[in-house]
Amino acid sequence: MKVLIVDDEKHVRDAIRLLVNWQQFGISTILEAQDGEEAIKAIQQEHPAIIMTDMMMPIMNGVKLLEWLQTHAPDTKTIVISGHDDFSLLRHTLKFGGTDYILKPVDPDQLNEALDKAIQAWNKDEETRQTNRELNMEMNQIKPVYWDKLLSNLIAEPSAYDYSAEQMERELGLSRQVNECRVAILSMDTMERSLKNKFSHNLDLLLFSLINICNEFLISDQRGYAFRHWNSDNEIVLLLWKDQPGAEALLTKINEGMRTTLRSRVDFGIGSSHLFPMDLPVSYQEARNALRQRNLLAKDTWIHRNQKPISSSQLVLTFSRYEEQIHLAIRSGSMDKIQEAVKQWIDAVKQSESITLEQLDHWWREYSVMKRRWVQQFFSNKSEEEIKQMLLDEPSSLIVPLDEYGILSLSLWQQELTRSMLHLSKRLLEHQQKDKNVIFEISAYLEKNYHEDITLQDIANRFYLSREYISRKFKQEFEVNLSDYLGQIRMNKAKVLLRNPHLRISQVAEMVGYQDEKYFSKVFKKQEGISPNEYRKTANSI
Known part of the structure; x- marks a missing residue:
């Protein structure tokens, strides 16, 4: 703790130093100033907890210092030590937060008692300040989660807007006068591999960083707000309510900010302007479709608008058509046969002029269903819980195999499928060998008993x-x-x-x-x- 002694007479400052048992009060630093101006400089630099000041000093007196303290350093505790028994000075001391008024010559007991009282008051206030700081920290941690949930709910239930309209206007700057908005989506599903790898062990930190970058551009001009979509682990939603025509230019600017900060850019899907809040889900779905229906084989833009739905003719190619040869290849345990089966599938995919996230997702679901069926066949002695555990060895959701430029890499996908099938085939062979061993153990047991x-x-x-x-x-x-x-x-x-x-x-x-x-x-x-x-x-x- 620090104490500042302010008096224009050095012998008074020296006397005060001698009259107090500073160590007993836990005071490590004793500062001095000879007038109010010098005191202000010391206070701004050192931030003392306790100030002992005279009232009558040249340049800036104690009266002016007390007034300054109340405005600029209200947490400090002040003890006035004065040679003037003047009621107006006493009243001024009390008015501007002084804890005691001591007359010169200074009585040691009175001074120590006043200091003890000031320190107790400061400690009590500090406890309150610390509690408030902790509460503020907790609130700052909870607040983003609160807004994530509230705004995610608004996308699903626009009618909920009326309950939070006032709070959104006060804290987000979303005026009640806003009657149109656009939704943009940043999805981690189609993010550059280099960026994902950098945050592979802490995707929450990556989401936090991306949201912060978005909000640096959105909040300053109250143009919108970015939040983590509560119903999707990999989706950041940007609610844009100001300057609708300039929204795409703003997203480009945000993307440049990401390139500068994270050395990588991201794909945005953006919906059209719609009535707010009732048509918010429409703009959200348009933005989502824009990402899911973009051609992953090309990279001509980072900002994607809503596309026409995929026609049924584009979905003719199905993974299940290749189930029989893949199933036989896995059962064979032959790496060559598995590689050949996967190559046949990839060769068929290569005939497509366009591949969308929608199609990849469809193929992934087909493969997941087939894999579950194979596991149930291969490991028929396993319980449902054991089968679930075995399937956890593989990713539960689609991982889009993108190259370093964010373009779909069929070679990476071929490698991933081959790895997955070889892993399953290896487990099957191990299981069959174990089965064979246990059957021979049973045979040996019968021979003996x-x-x-x-x-x-x-x-x-x-x-x-x-x-x-x-x-x-x-x-x-x-x-x-x-x-x-x-x-x-x-x-x-x-x-x-x-x-x-x-x-x-x-x-x-x-x-x-x-x-x-x-x-x-x-x-x-x-x-x-x-x-x-x-x-x-x-x-x-x-």
């Missing part, structure tokens, strides 16, 4: 697999069902044991897992064509 009473449910519980899955995979691998396989093991073991003349048939039956001798004999005869006794006689005679 054939003499026990083993059921399919016992196997399912032991290996944490469903009975249906084990039955199907066992049949695929050994071409017999599990019960027949176990029966074959038992009969082969029984034939060895029957060669021992000292073992009764009932003992042999029990040793290979049959508690009922008659049932054992029935099963043996059905498989071998002769009874256990007949087999024993034949084997022993040989």
Whole structure:
């Protein structure tokens, strides 16, 4: 804490320095001034918390200093130390915020008591100021989110405008007299790859930066306001209500600001002027369509106006037409076959004169549906939750493969599709190998424990697999069902044991897992064509 002593007499300043235990009050810096003007310079440079001042001084007296303090440094606490017992001076001290009026010669106890009182008052005020600062910080953090939500809601429900019109006029400068507006959209879906890569680990920071740049141009002239669309993670909406004809020129200017700041430009979609607020959704949809229907194979402008809807003839090419060959390629596990299947698709796409975000989105949804179906087929033993988790390995939404100039790169898309399919094929092969291993583990378990009473449910519980899955995979691998396989093991073991003349048939039956001798004999005869006794006689005679 800093204290400033203001008095034209040096011996008075020296006396005050000696009379106070500064360390006890936590005061680290003691400043001095010999008149009001000098005091003002010190206050502007050092910002002391406490000021002790005389009233009668040359150049600028204490009365004028108190008046100046109330206007320019109202947070400081002032103690007047005067040699004049004048009620008018006392009244002036109280009027302009002084905390105490002490007469010279200065009493040490009175001075220390006055200083203690001033410090307590300053600390109390500082707590209030700190609380207010924290509240303001919180409000500044919450405010953008508040406007994001309110304005996003206005696009969906224009009738909500009446409830916030006054606040929007006061804080955004959107006058109630405005009856027309335009909407522009900046979408991160079609942003230059270099810019996205720069902020790959913090896209929120990128959105924050883009919105700030937009608002630097919009707010200063109260031409509009940019906000994050609450219903879309990758969309910034610009509400433009002033100088409608000059809106596109303004967007070009904003884009230059982005190029200067972020070394990159962005694509804007812009709607036409419409009645505000009721037709706000119309202008928004036009701006959105302008971005979604622009030709991604060309870059002749950064500002896109509403295009005609895509005709049905442009959507003839479908990803699903290539499903069978892609499905077989993935099952094969062959990189060459997968690359060839993807190349066939890309070659078909290359025949298109124009490719829009709308078309890419349509193809992406087709691929996502096919991929989910394949995963369900390939990993039929997995639960729905496990399948969902596997699909999370891939992006959940469309990532537009743009080159460094913001143009659709079919080679990058080809690489991405190939990578995705190779990843799925690799997981399938690993799963099949794991399946094969576990089936052979089950086979080894049966070989070792054939003499026990083993059921399919016992196997399912032991290996944490469903009975249906084990039955199907066992049949695929050994071409017999599990019960027949176990029966074959038992009969082969029984034939060895029957060669021992000292073992009764009932003992042999029990040793290979049959508690009922008659049932054992029935099963043996059905498989071998002769009874256990007949087999024993034949084997022993040989």
